[in-house]
Each structure stands twice: as structure tokens, then as C-alpha cells.
Amino acid sequence: MKQHIKKLAAFSLLATVSVNLYAQEVSQNDLQLFGNAQLTKLHKKASLSQIEQMNSSLLKEAATSMKEDSYAVKERFKSYECYLNPQVLAKELKTSGYSQFENPTGIYFAAGDSALLWVGPLNGADV
Numbered sequence: 001m002k003q004h005i006k007k008l009a010a011f012s013l014l015a016t017v018s019v020n021l022y023a024q025e026v027s028q029n030d031l032q033l034f035g036n037a038q039l040t041k042l043h044k045k046a047s048l049s050q051i052e053q054m055n056s057s058l059l060k061e062a063a064t065s066m067k068e069d070s071y072a073v074k075e076r077f078k079s080y081e082c083y084l085n086p087q088v089l090a091k092e093l094k095t096s097g098y099s100q101f102e103n104p105t106g107i108y109f110a111a112g113d114s115a116l117l118w119v120g121p122l123n124g125a126d127v
Contacts, residue, residue, distance in 0.1 A: 030054045033063060037120070040077045042066050058116070 033050055035041040039059070048067060054060040065071035090096060093108060109115055119127070 026059065027055045030056050030059050038077060040073050 031039070033042055033046040033054070035043045039062070042063060046063070046067065048064070051060060051063045051067060054063060062071060066073075084092070
């Protein structure tokens with residue numbers, strides 16, 4: 001169960017870009033410039049000219065910062081685990097008592113907060 005919570009709670013927060021992003025198609029070409037699935041580092045051979053060709057303006061800005069060594073990965077990519085007592089969390093979120101399906105990470109956002117989340121393979125699940 002703990003392993004599932006850790007996987008569920010892995011967030012990639014790219015706070016360098018302030019955008020209203022609900023869903024954005026990302027091309028495979030854009031993704032191939034990155035050296036890992038979390039998009040936290042570039043392939044060594046990724047060039048600025050290749051980055052300029054990226055379709056996603058969000059990923060282009062992040063990749064440019066990474067190429068220039070000005071991207072603060074440690075501040076923007078973190079894994080979180082549940083840290084609040086379930087009763088405290090339920091009261092704070094105005095939900096019923098803790099269940100494994102109700103906000104298992106203890107992480108939530110206030111209205112108007114922006115966050116960019118990377119989701120792994122969905123294996124056919126409808127999101």
C-alpha cells in the first residue's frame with residue numbers, strides 16, 4: 001500500500017511557467033529531448049536548436065532553462081507522502097473520515113492555484 005501511495009504522490013511541479021493549462025498535447029519529439037520520464041533533465045546531445053523546434057511552449061521554456069543550467073530541479077520536482085493525521089485532514093478538507101480513496105497524499109490546492117502534474121501510463125484508464 002505504501003508503494004502505491006508513493007507512486008500516486010509523485011508530482012512534477014514546473015513552477016517556472018505561469019500558464020492556465022488544462023490539457024496540452026505533447027509530441028513524442030518534444031519528449032525525446034529529455035533524459036528521463038520525469039522530464040527533469042535533458043539528453044546530453046539535446047541542442048538549443050532542437051529545443052527551439054519544440055511544440056510545447058511550456059516544455060520549451062523548461063528545456064531552455066535546463067540547457068542553460070538555470071533550472072532549479074530540486075525546488076520543482078518532489079515526491080510527497082501523506083503527512084497529516086487522517087482526522088485532521090478530513091476536518092480541514094471537509095470530507096468524511098479517511099478512506100484509501102480520499103486524498104491519500106494529504107496534498108491539495110486552494111482555488112486558483114496552478115500546478116502541472118505528470119501522469120504515468122494510464123493503461124487504458126479514462127482520466
